[in-house]
Amino acid sequence: xxxxxxxxxxxxxxxxxxxxxxxxxxxxxxxxxxxxxxxxxxxxxxxxxxxxxxxxxxxxxxxxxxxxxxxxxxxxxxxxxxxxxxxxxxxxxxxxxxxxxxxxxxxxxxxxxxxxxxxxxxxxxxxxxxxxxxxxxxxxxxxxxxxxxxxxxxxxxxxxxxxxxxxxxxxxxxxxxxxxxxxxxxxxxxxxxxxxxxxxxxxxxxxxxxxxxxxxxxxxxxxxxxxxxxxxxxxxxxxxxxxxxxxxxxxxxxxxxxx
Ligand code: T3D
Numbered sequence: 001x002x003x004x005x006x007x008x009x010x011x012x013x014x015x016x017x018x019x020x021x022x023x024x025x026x027x028x029x030x031x032x033x034x035x036x037x038x039x040x041x042x043x044x045x046x047x048x049x050x051x052x053x054x055x056x057x058x059x060x061x062x063x064x065x066x067x068x069x070x071x072x073x074x075x076x077x078x079x080x081x082x083x084x085x086x087x088x089x090x091x092x093x094x095x096x097x098x099x100x101x102x103x104x105x106x107x108x109x110x111x112x113x114x115x116x117x118x119x120x121x122x123x124x125x126x127x128x129x130x131x132x133x134x135x136x137x138x139x140x141x142x143x144x145x146x147x148x149x150x151x152x153x154x155x156x157x158x159x160x161x162x163x164x165x166x167x168x169x170x171x172x173x174x175x176x177x178x179x180x181x182x183x184x185x186x187x188x189x190x191x192x193x194x195x196x197x198x199x200x201x202x203x204x205x206x207x208x209x210x211x212x213x214x215x216x217x218x219x220x221x222x223x224x225x226x227x228x229x230x231x232x233x234x235x236x237x238x239x240x241x242x243x244x245x246x247x248x249x250x251x252x253x254x255x256x257x258x259x
Pocket of ligand 1: 023
């Protein structure tokens with residue numbers, strides 16, 4: 001059981017909902033532990049084939065809980081990064097299942113970069129993305145200096161980071177920072193519907209595709225071609241590949257099992 005998040009599974013889709021609404025779902029160690037444990041469960045459970053990452057209240061996540069970070073005798077900054085942000089980003093990128101972000105309100109600091117580490121992110125039109133680190137003299141963490149320049153280019157990333165610009169959901173969509181801005185009222189429904197469709201698709205092949213996309217950030221073309229060859233061989237052994245081919249020739253809808 002979790003005290004700082006809500007967690008549910010239905011229809012092959014796990015939903016993780018940050019739930020410290022009074023502090024705009026900013027992260028303390030306890031919420032980080034809950035998120036990490038929930039993500040690890042999603043990683044190993046065969047029943048779960050897609051994940052929705054969202055939050056309660058008017059904010060998505062305001063990054064680090066600044067009370068915890070500045071508390072007398074509290075954790076040092078490196079300890080916070082080691083405990084909370086690096087494990088969460090490694091899980092979001094390392095879990096070989098699709099992760100759908102559903103950003104219901106402001107996403108600031110690490111909260112924004114967690115949204116960018118999801119595979120496909122929806123946001124309600126009232127949401128804003130803020131690289132707020134520079135407002136308090138810090139550097140972006142949670143992979144932001146890795147993901148954001150790749151999403152929007154170096155110039156825009158630098159401006160957003162140096163100035164802590166408030167980027168609206170619609171602007172974020174048009175810049176390619178997120179997949180889609182939708183009406184606030186239908187955000188969770190749309191994200192969940194999308195995840196449910198994904199949960200019925202060939203999970204193993206999708207997971208291997210995620211591994212290839214991760215590697216594409218740093219591999220050369222030759223290395224990437226070699227990685228595609230190796231993982232194509234693996235995907236070619238799956239039940240879902242055989243089922244997809246069979247269904248194609250039998251002119252019917254495939255029934256994938258995710259393996
Ligand atoms: O050790 C380390 O710090 C390393 C780790 C770094 C990772 C990071 O994420 S660093 C960046 C930390 N986050 C921020 O600097 C963002 C701080 N928050 C804000 O700038 C604003 O709250 C927002 C722009 C996100 C939203 O503004 P607004 O006006 O909609 O809401 P608000 O009134 O500022 O906040 C509502 C409440 O949440 C308020 O409490 P109150 O007055 O109702 O009792 C506010 O203090 C609280 N809150 C918001 N953000 C945080 C927070 N409490 C603790 N930590 C927060 N990050």
